[in-house]
Amino acid sequence: MEYEMKKIVSLIIATMGLLVAQNQLYIPETISGNQFDLTLQYGTSQILEGDETQTMGANGPNMAPTLIFEQGEYVNINVTNNLDEETTIHWHGMHIAPENDGGPHSVINPGETWNPHFTVRDKASTMWYHPHLHEKTNEHVTKGITGFLIIRDDEEAAIDLPRTYGVDDIVLNLQTKQFDNSNQIVIGEHIDNIPMVNSTVDAFVELPAQVVRLRLLNGSSMRVFNLGFSNNATFYQIGSDGGLLSEPVSMTRLLLSPAERAEILVDLSDMNGQTIDFKSYGSSLPQSAYGIAGLATMQGVSPTGYNSNALNGSDFTMLQINVVPQSDNPVATIPNALVDVTPISESEATVTRSLTIQAPNMQQNGITGPFEFSGQSFNMNVVNQTVQLGDTEIWEIFNMSMVGHPFHIHDVQFYILDRDGNIPAENERGRKDVVWISQMETVRFIAKFEDFANEDVPYMYHCHMLQHEDEGLMGQFIVEGEEVPCAAGDLNSDGIINILDIVTEVNIILGSIVPTESQLCAGDMNGDGVINILDIVQIVNTILGNRSEYIIASVQKIGNELLLSGSVGGVQFNGELESSILGGDIVKTGNGITLIYNLTGVLETESFTLSESSENIVVSSSAGEVIELSQATEYTLMNTYPNPFNPSTNISYELKNAGIVNISIFDLKGELVDELVNNYQIDGRHSVVWNAVGFSNGIYIVQLEYDNFSSTQKITLLK
Ligand SMILES: [Cu+2]
Secondary structure, eight states, X not given: OOOOOOOOOOHHHHHHTOOOOOEEOOOOOEEESSEEEEEEEEEEXXXXXXXXXXXXXXXXXXXXXXXXXXXXXEEEEEEEEOSSSOBOOEEETOOOOHHHHOOTTSOBOTTOEEOOEEEOOSOSEEEEEEOOOTTTHHHHHHTTOOEXXXXXXXXXHTSOOOOOBTTTXXXXXXXXXXXXXXXXXXXXXXXXXXXXXXXXESEEEEEXXXXXXXXXXXXXXXXXXEEXXXXXOOEEEEEETTEEEEEEEEEXXXXXXXXXXXXXEEEOXXXXXXXXXXXXXXXXXXXXXXXXXXXXXXXXOOOTTGGGOTTTTOEEEEEEEEEEOOOSSOOOSOOSOOOOOOOOOGGGOOEEEEEEEEOSSHHHHTTTOOOEETTBOOOTTOOOEEEETTOEEEEEEEEOSSSOEEEEESSOOBEEEEETTBOOOGGGSSOBSEEEEOTTOEEEEEEEOOSOOOSSSOEEEEESSHHHHHTTOEEEEEEESOOOOOOTTOTTOSXXXXXXXXXXHHHHHTTSSOOOHHHHHHHOTTOSSOOSHHHHHHHHHHHHTOOOOOOOEEEEEETTEEEEEEOEEEEEEESOBOSOOOTTOEEEEETTEEEEEOTTSSOOOOEEEBOTTOEEEEEEETTXXXXXXXXOTTOOEEEEESSSBSSEEEEEEEESSOEEEEEXXXXXXXXXXXXXXXXXXXXXXXXXXXXXXXXXXXXXXEEEEETTEEEEEEEEEOO
């Protein structure tokens, strides 16, 4: 990850708006898949003109990659600490077990690797990850260790939303930081007068003239933003911290306090060639928000340095947007509706917990802190609350101090019930894990504490103004109760995942054993609520140590025939198999269900005849993911001859209709190695030659794509 952050002209010019932004917005690289490494490190970055800045990052000198997770996916991460100090990594917003949550107790010592692993249960949303070491969170976050988590799910995928990362779907980590005369980051002195987005100062981004999705994170230590566009464009909030809203909420300003996220859509269709600024309107922040002018006017003293900070009370630009021509397949409209959002009913709560944010000496420290919850400052050795697993609770937070605080709780997504007795604004009616609480305001929210209990490892709740958190405005809670014991894939709970677990899984699917709750939990590898062939393939992969990579596979159903090509892991259907199988393929039947799988993770048989009126056909890729059947009644024939071949082979195919055809060659890792055809072709017979001179021996996969139809074939180059 190379940083190309250059110059900044002085802030005074920037705030006067005379400056043409000159640094291209940095877009973090992405990581997806089940198994990956994050390495925490120091580095230097050219953030300002002149001296480089000492920074901290993951897999690079500054910031951290964007992780893209699918709901239901099992993720295994190795976080290696190459710093010379302790830290932790917390998955902010995710519903995961406390031992994987990365709070202050999950310290990663220098040189050590921490291995969190979990099934992604959250809804499609924008979350983030960052260090959470007590008294060091502010420093480690502000010096650069912050990354986005993008979670996707089927519900979100069904909506016509922009989702091309870096093109029409942009992550924006909004921060203000303080630098000293030698361009080094200063922590906790309240002169955070340099706005930056994704660690780019004075940033511009080119966005296409269409509906664009911005995933906003307030990554600042302290500052509250009041966001909007310089042309006062209406924009639409579609998501809050923990997922999509029920419908887009239109607005021209959005309040975003530290650690809050919002996904917004803005329609740039009519703006090709224009430039607008994305700004924080600090002059119209609500009272008691960190970022107003003269925070000290009410009571007490203001934080040291605060009154000399030119950003306070000012409107300033975060990001310049240059609108450029449309991308391919642009999203043209703002959807009318998004997803069903069903807040938890107040009547379901059996416990109400009350907390007061206060300072030991309110007269003196009502604005500066240190603050504490209900008279208790954070103590690593004190558990402040005990929650019973399965309970629904109301938390009532009263902010008795003179500054607003963003309250954050781990483990759950909550619904805000009311603010001083009033129902929250429309954009606050979705799932949240951070809520901003103004001075003397009381906020009540409701949450259900489910799935995870651990008597030894607590979860945290705290203010997300990082200085307040580090100084003690944090508490911890234990969730107590009988957690359904479950390790993914370990159906017989013997501590290892092996063939015995596969046998149990098969018997559960075929109905020959009635599963226990813990077997159901362990057997549902992908967390989709059903146990089927996909889970078997995932267990096989777990045993073999394979992890999903991009897998090329396709299945055509023609009459009662299933024609497989590429890396297919297994098949399940209601009905009987009427043809024979090859090699190591295993067929199990029972209760009218047929399962076909292979302990190598890849089926060897390439065609199956199913009994008449077979149904509920599920085909798994070798990565344990669903392969959609191509229901090709007017199918496209593909033939490769010779095969095996050297050095060239002839691929012939027949198109029923004219259309755009793509024929590409992939290796077994799913890497594209050659593209033979990518254009519009008339109907009828065609052929193309692949000359593999210069390619190494081995198996390749030809993929033909045409009119929502995909077909693949394995070919072997034998020199
Ligand atoms: Cu606070």
